[in-house]
Amino acid sequence: GQNIDQPTEMTATEGAIVQINCTYQTSGFNGLFWYQQHAGEAPTFLSYNVLDGLEEKGRFSSFLSRSKGYSYLLLKELQMKDSASYLCAVGDTGGFKTIFGAGTRLFVKA
Amino acid sequence: GAGVSQSPSNKVTEKGKDVELRCDPISGHTALYWYRQSLGQGLEFLIYFQGNSAPDKSGLPSDRFSAERTGGSVSTLTIQRTQQEDSAVYLCASSSGQGDETQYFGPGTRLLVL
Numbered sequence: 380g381q382n383i384d385q386p387t388e389m390t391a392t393e394g395a396i397v398q399i400n401c402t403y404q405t406s407g408f409n410g411l412f413w414y415q416q417h418a419g420e421a422p423t424f425l426s427y428n429v430l431d432g433l434e435e436k437g438r439f440s441s442f443l444s445r446s447k448g449y450s451y452l453l454l455k456e457l458q459m460k461d462s463a464s465y466l467c468a469v470g471d472t473g474g475f476k477t478i479f480g481a482g483t484r485l486f487v488k489a
Numbered sequence: 490g491a492g493v494s495q496s497p498s499n500k501v502t503e504k505g506k507d508v509e510l511r512c513d514p515i516s517g518h519t520a521l522y523w524y525r526q527s528l529g530q531g532l533e534f535l536i537y538f539q540g541n542s543a544p545d546k547s548g549l550p551s552d553r554f555s556a557e558r559t560g561g562s563v564s565t566l567t568i569q570r571t572q573q574e575d576s577a578v579y580l581c582a583s584s585s586g587q588g589d590e591t592q593y594f595g596p597g598t599r600l601l602v603l
Contacts, residue, residue: 410590421580421594422532466531470590475520475539476547477592481531 381405383480385467390486391457399452399465399483407472413441413452414466416482422466425452454485462487491515493595495581501601502571510566510598514583521564522592523556524580532580538564539586571602 382404391397403411410429414422428434428443428450440453454461464482471477494513502508514521523535534548538558549555553571558564568575578599582592 412591414592421596422592423594424591427591468532475522475537475584475586475590476534476545477522477590478534479524479532 381469381478383467383469383478385465385480385483387481388484388486390488391454393457393459393487393489395457396453396455397457397485399454399467399485401450401452401467401480403448403450403467403469403478403480405469405471405478408445409470409472411441411443411450412466412468412470412477413439413450414468414479416464416466418463425465457487459487459489461485493581493583493593495579495595495598497598498596499599499601501603503603504573505570507567507569508571508600510568510579510581510600512564512566512581512583512595514562514564514581515593516562517585518583518593519561519586520584520590521558522582522584523564523566524582525550525577526580526597527577535566535579568600571600573602576600576602 385401413425416422426441433442438455466482467480496511519540522537524532538544553569556566578597580597582594584590
């Protein structure tokens with residue numbers, strides 16, 4: 380079956396670093412995506428990993444280990460505006476179907 | 490250029506009525522997706538279209554749901570005989586279909602079935 384697991388909620392302090400984990404068990408794999416979704420808004424793309432390793436993009440980094448079925452999103456120098464849901468999603472092999480996790484709601488406090 | 494647009498932004502309907510939701514993808518994007526998101530939940534895949542290929546309908550929850558994409562551009566999601574459990578935000582996304590499958594989402598249609 381298809382399964383993507385991520386924590387339901389996390390809380391972190393402004394200026395700190397937070398790591399949001401995602402584990403997946405899917406029948407196919409064509410890359411892993413992270414999306415950010417603010418309350419009441421549509422998701423927006425953050426990162427895409429198809430090979431193992433760390434991809435860094437400003438304050439956000441994403442890591443993938445295909446052998447472990449594991450990814451994380453790392454947010455540095457947290458800002459209040461980073462309070463949002465973070466969705467982990469896996470692309471299916473040979474097609475465009477994408478399976479989304481339930482999302483992790485991140486609360487950034489002062 | 491313009492992003493993905495959806496209409497209506499909000500729809501209130503009575504149980505048993507049919508509704509049509511519209512999505513205009515980014516110009517030139519060949520892949521189009523429909524998702525459903527209930528309050529506080531993740532995205533539930535419904536259907537996707539890629540070019541002229543047969544759509545992947547594997548996520549449609551029942552035969553009351555159908556979607557079409559005319560001319561490879563605009564898509565319409567139709568829900569017949571709506572039920573209260575159909576109340577959700579319906580999100581449309583498109584991607585280039587050229588290997589970079591980053592999805593660009595529309596603002597969604599908030600459907601409330603009374």
